[in-house]
Amino acid sequence: MSVDGGDSKKNVKKTPNDFIFGKVIGEGSYSTVYLAKEVDSSTEYAIKVLEKRHIMRERKTQYVMREKEVLMKLNHPFFIRLFFTFQDTDRLYFVLSYARRGELLDYIHRLSSFDEPCTKWYTAEIVAALEYLHSKGIIHRDLKPENILLNDEMHIQITDFGSAKILKDVKGEEEAPVSGRTTSFVGTAQYVSPEILTSKKAYYSSDLWALGCIVYQLMSGLPPFRGGHEYQIFQKITKLEYEFPDGFSVVAQDLVEKLLVLDPEQRLGCEEMGGFEKLKSHPFYEGIDFEHIHEQKPPPLIPFLPATSTNPENIWSNYRQPGFDDARMVEIITQTVITDDERKKRLDDQKQTNKYHKFVENNLILKQGFVDKRKGLFARKRMLLLTEGPHLYYVDPVNQVLKGQIPWSEELRPEAKNFKTFFVHTPNRTYYLEDRESRSEEWVAKISEVWQQYFGNRNNKK
Numbered sequence: 001m002s003v004d005g006g007d008s009k010k011n012v013k014k015t016p017n018d019f020i021f022g023k024v025i026g027e028g029s030y031s032t033v034y035l036a037k038e039v040d041s042s043t044e045y046a047i048k049v050l051e052k053r054h055i056m057r058e059r060k061t062q063y064v065m066r067e068k069e070v071l072m073k074l075n076h077p078f079f080i081r082l083f084f085t086f087q088d089t090d091r092l093y094f095v096l097s098y099a100r101r102g103e104l105l106d107y108i109h110r111l112s113s114f115d116e117p118c119t120k121w122y123t124a125e126i127v128a129a130l131e132y133l134h135s136k137g138i139i140h141r142d143l144k145p146e147n148i149l150l151n152d153e154m155h156i157q158i159t160d161f162g163s164a165k166i167l168k169d170v171k172g173e174e175e176a177p178v179s180g181r182t183t184s185f186v187g188t189a190q191y192v193s194p195e196i197l198t199s200k201k202a203y204y205s206s207d208l209w210a211l212g213c214i215v216y217q218l219m220s221g222l223p224p225f226r227g228g229h230e231y232q233i234f235q236k237i238t239k240l241e242y243e244f245p246d247g248f249s250v251v252a253q254d255l256v257e258k259l260l261v262l263d264p265e266q267r268l269g270c271e272e273m274g275g276f277e278k279l280k281s282h283p284f285y286e287g288i289d290f291e292h293i294h295e296q297k298p299p300p301l302i303p304f305l306p307a308t309s310t311n312p313e314n315i316w317s318n319y320r321q322p323g324f325d326d327a328r329m330v331e332i333i334t335q336t337v338i339t340d341d342e343r344k345k346r347l348d349d350q351k352q353t354n355k356y357h358k359f360v361e362n363n364l365i366l367k368q369g370f371v372d373k374r375k376g377l378f379a380r381k382r383m384l385l386l387t388e389g390p391h392l393y394y395v396d397p398v399n400q401v402l403k404g405q406i407p408w409s410e411e412l413r414p415e416a417k418n419f420k421t422f423f424v425h426t427p428n429r430t431y432y433l434e435d436r437e438s439r440s441e442e443w444v445a446k447i448s449e450v451w452q453q454y455f456g457n458r459n460n461k462k
């Protein structure tokens, strides 16, 4: 990929007066990032502003300098670009390319997990990015979905080089000094490689370990090594203790198993194992044109639920039983209008007899039942409570704790996937729920009915 050597790092010294500062787009521990527009060109940038006093007080000078040094070396479409730096008495300014679509992590949260074409695509972009980064003698050391931003075209823009290591020795083995971070390891607990934990040595392939964690997470919804405390996570990493959930793609599993290898010199993609060419020719990446991937259009990120043994695919399309239509909806609505007296009676009864009453803020429960709330390929048992208001509360039935609510709005839309599974689409997230009794259509009907009651009339008036 010939992407090196652009001309946009101009030698002209900028000042804050060259930019109009707009909204805050993010806050880091030592910085605030603003959306800004260059006055002359109207080009939008993300400007990271660092308070000098704060940096000195927190002893983060080395961290900030390293980030700048690395960014200045990079010129590739899959990395955030540093265009200008300048300072005034109190602050440092980094003028960066603006990743308009935010963090990859948000998309994982929104969609729970990616389908196979998207996992393949986005991790292929990471592979192309790492090949370039390592060719420059740089190890990222903190690769994770939070540090992978997305630009307007939905291509990745890797950022956060505060923990990066620039190697003089291109072989890639060097003492990794303890970074300026608060913890005694470099990186984030869930993605940190075993060699960084045990020998404090960073290898290029430490980034390939993180890649393995990301492939696993995009496919399944959660990172492979999880635990309540960092210590538990570290234990699992050093023992290579993780499992593939039901429904994980076989070819993706093979790739993950070749990346999550304890010995850093045995990981697919490291020099000892044949380098990036071997990684790029893994069957998972069949059909990917790594040379031109940055010029191609990424596949759309759409809600997807992989088939698992408890969630068979495609039976819905054969479902012919007369069920829910406009006529049935009207029928249900006219049946279910609740008078004030009736509400009072039912609420009194609910108070006395329903142990979930305490979670629903005195709202009348219209439907309740156990569901499995899915995150990617993982599921948790919850009591789902649809109430007047409207609200959709979900409670951990074992610990009797309210875990949250699915936010209601006019945009909320339920959708049956099959007998068992239904989606509740909201603007920020799609919730994946499985009815244990295989009556997902009843949930969809009831939620639609409530929607109609609260928002339907408004639409009719438009």
Ligand code: ATP
Residues within 6 Å of the ligand: 025, 026, 027, 028, 029, 030, 031, 032, 033, 046, 048, 080, 096, 097, 098, 099, 100, 102, 103, 149, 159, 160
């Ligand atoms: P820390 O310094 O604590 O590790 P961080 O690396 O997230 O945090 P910043 O790099 O200052 O801190 O970024 C703060 C937030 O701003 C991030 O959440 C990120 O999503 C957003 N952000 C940073 N750079 C850009 C950019 N170039 N385009 C769009 N958003 C950005």
